[in-house]
Amino acid sequence: MLNYWEVYNKLQALSASYQAEVEDFIDFLIAKQAQGNQPGKRPVFGSARGQFEMSPDFDKPLDDFGD
Template sequence: MTEIPLYTKLSTLPPAFKAEVNDFVDFLLSKKKKAVKANKPTFGYAKGQFKMAPGFDAPLDDFKEYMP
């Protein structure tokens, strides 16, 4: 929807409804700001949530023929 039909509909509303529309637009803008902040990753956020097995980085016997 473009701005012109939206403005046309808005101009036909009584003042009380225009105030409600204004409040709703403010709500949507604040919701947009929160969504942008929520998507920003934080370094170390998952610290302590994963455990590596004791031999995780040990060489695998399956790949010995490919190793020099």
């Protein structure tokens, strides 16, 4: 891993426009990290009720697998 002085020296070697791009990228990474640290929302139990139906004979053996 680079230490802070190496990063600083490399940043100083860049033009001002590239330094601005690096700053934008760092801001993007900070926002991405903050977003990743938040726990995801879990769906509420039963929230998919009524969105699909199972056939009444779902558990009936299939004729294709008969002897």
